[in-house]
Amino acid sequence: MAAAAPPILDFSVFYGTDDAAKADLVAQVKRCCLHNGFFQIVGHRVPLSLQEKVLDWVKKFFAQPQEEKDRVHKDFNTWNRGYERIGSQILEPGTNPDLKEGYFIGEEISTDHPYFVGKKLNSGPNVWPETMLNVDDFRTTSMEYYSQMHALARDVLAVIAQTLDLKDDYFKEFTTGAVATLRYLHYPPQPADSDEKLARGIGAHTDFGSVTLLMQGDVDGLQVYDKEHDEWLDVVPVKGAYVVNLGNMFMRWANDRYISNLHRVINKSGKERYSVPFFYSGNPDYVIDCLPNCQEEGQAPKYPPISVMDCVGGSYKASYGAAKLFKEQPKAKMEVVTSAQPVLAS
Numbered sequence: 001m002a003a004a005a006p007p008i009l010d011f012s013v014f015y016g017t018d019d020a021a022k023a024d025l026v027a028q029v030k031r032c033c034l035h036n037g038f039f040q041i042v043g044h045r046v047p048l049s050l051q052e053k054v055l056d057w058v059k060k061f062f063a064q065p066q067e068e069k070d071r072v073h074k075d076f077n078t079w080n081r082g083y084e085r086i087g088s089q090i091l092e093p094g095t096n097p098d099l100k101e102g103y104f105i106g107e108e109i110s111t112d113h114p115y116f117v118g119k120k121l122n123s124g125p126n127v128w129p130e131t132m133l134n135v136d137d138f139r140t141t142s143m144e145y146y147s148q149m150h151a152l153a154r155d156v157l158a159v160i161a162q163t164l165d166l167k168d169d170y171f172k173e174f175t176t177g178a179v180a181t182l183r184y185l186h187y188p189p190q191p192a193d194s195d196e197k198l199a200r201g202i203g204a205h206t207d208f209g210s211v212t213l214l215m216q217g218d219v220d221g222l223q224v225y226d227k228e229h230d231e232w233l234d235v236v237p238v239k240g241a242y243v244v245n246l247g248n249m250f251m252r253w254a255n256d257r258y259i260s261n262l263h264r265v266i267n268k269s270g271k272e273r274y275s276v277p278f279f280y281s282g283n284p285d286y287v288i289d290c291l292p293n294c295q296e297e298g299q300a301p302k303y304p305p306i307s308v309m310d311c312v313g314g315s316y317k318a319s320y321g322a323a324k325l326f327k328e329q330p331k332a333k334m335e336v337v338t339s340a341q342p343v344l345a346s
């Protein structure tokens, strides 16, 4: 098969009554899950006006002065909410720290919520830029979008369930009380003379969770690795579309039958790039155990059962630790340079 960027699938049939079209969608999604775990969808129910409003706010948020953004820095909490500076993360060992800044949002979880009290995965109050003009609209728009992304993730999982010949509500328990992270991202243009081997917007990585739903702005830069041809394929932004990809936890859950694939961003466009990934982890207490129809007759699953919290949690730390080490100990950097496969995830 020739190397090809993730196909664009019409998701609207999922909401319709045409069973043949639905079966066709399921078949196409299955092909993608087996191939590299990446596809794109249009025809979903998230209004374009809301997507555009979010992207507008993302630009405004990052346009604030550095000291305003630092006031909501994610280092002030341990549940992954708030702002991170350019260069905070190294996702691809051997490259320079990522040329991106970010802002994390999640479910609004109060300090008396059992998830906060029980220190569940990424669970706690959001951190809002209270001094930003019209912050109430920023908050309302973000949370409206966040809840729409939960709904879309559930619908995508319903289709994925069917690709495994499971009922469309198979993931209900997993999606009840689910934890997810919305990440606003800004990639300044990479300097024209930056080293191809070292400069990354986001280094090559796989995602951690179950599914990621990514809204790209209108500037390109995202690339998906094609293992068969050893090539990086551009995922050109399509207005309103979501890039959907499976994360490491789903790959493990599917006994490696479905793929969590390497991807990266290099912003050579000369323009500011903005994007908004939504990482769906699932209910932190849910136990991931080999999905039905994912193992060969008579063979044991490759992995033991594990909770969502244990599978996804803690993994972010490695990539932030790597960037810290890079700044503190140039020698350690040299050791990292020699490591072979980029395996860290976000």
Ligand SMILES: O=C(O)CCC(=O)C(=O)O
Pocket: 183, 185, 202, 207, 214, 216, 222, 263, 264, 265, 275, 276, 277, 346
């Ligand atoms: O910005 C993008 O297009 C991709 C972001 C991404 O891969 C991530 O945050 O994990």
Ligand SMILES: [Fe+2]
Pocket: 205, 206, 207, 263, 346
């Ligand atoms: Fe990613």
